[in-house]
Amino acid sequence: MVARLQAGGRMLDFGCGSGRVAMAVKRAFPAAQVTGFDIDAQSIQRAREAASGQNLKIEFATAPPKGQFDLVTICDCIHDLAAPVETLRQVHRLVKPEGTLFIVEPKAADRLEDNRNPVATMFYGFSLFHCMTQSLACGGPGLGTCMGPGQTEKLVREAGFRGFRMLDIKSMTNLFYAATP
Numbered sequence: 001m002v003a004r005l006q007a008g009g010r011m012l013d014f015g016c017g018s019g020r021v022a023m024a025v026k027r028a029f030p031a032a033q034v035t036g037f038d039i040d041a042q043s044i045q046r047a048r049e050a051a052s053g054q055n056l057k058i059e060f061a062t063a064p065p066k067g068q069f070d071l072v073t074i075c076d077c078i079h080d081l082a083a084p085v086e087t088l089r090q091v092h093r094l095v096k097p098e099g100t101l102f103i104v105e106p107k108a109a110d111r112l113e114d115n116r117n118p119v120a121t122m123f124y125g126f127s128l129f130h131c132m133t134q135s136l137a138c139g140g141p142g143l144g145t146c147m148g149p150g151q152t153e154k155l156v157r158e159a160g161f162r163g164f165r166m167l168d169i170k171s172m173t174n175l176f177y178a179a180t181p
């Protein structure tokens with residue numbers, strides 16, 4: 001993936017918010033064609049301003065992306081989705097057959113009783129006030145911030161991805177996965 005991005009490969013940050021991941025990738029791989037997509041117009045506006053302030057050429061849009069990408073990232077987003085499987089099916093179509101979906105989710109265990117620690121307590125707080133609530137308000141399942149690796153894998157596989165593995169990246173707050181079509 002590093003070689004592909006260095007050689008001008010295509011990268012999409014799905015649910016890019018204000019663009020921090022897309023900008024980090026563009027800074028690391030200046031030749032890569034970097035795109036960010038989010039349904040929230042205000043976030044896209046903020047992302048455009050931040051990228052232009054740093055002289056980074058990135059296409060940010062609220063319109064669904066076209067074509068296929070070597071790398072699609074979906075960071076801190078799956079648990080927020082109102083229609084997770086349908087949206088992940090859309091994401092699946094955006095990944096090239098030999099491409100990768102990189103997933104970041106909050107660090108939480110599958111079982112409520114295994115989430116008795118300060119980080120999970122903080123995440124449950126976010127969840128009540130934003131993640132779970134906004135998904136429920138849109139008629140979604142309200143997966144919430146602490147959905148855990150088991151639920152993440154189930155959703156990703158249901159959406160059509162055949163490869164799924166947790167990546168060995170150490171973090172106090174996040175879990176990282178790679179899924180392949």
Ligand SMILES: C[S@@+](CC[C@H](N)C(=O)[O-])C[C@H]1O[C@@H](n2cnc3c(N)ncnc32)[C@H](O)[C@@H]1O
Pocket residue numbers: 014015016017018019020021037038039040043074075076077080081082087
């Ligand atoms: C917690 S934010 C994370 C933003 C960014 N990925 C980051 O890590 O900074 C979740 C984002 O997902 C976006 N989102 C939610 N549902 C979406 C959908 N169906 N399609 C695209 N973006 C979506 C939200 O608008 C929000 O910007």
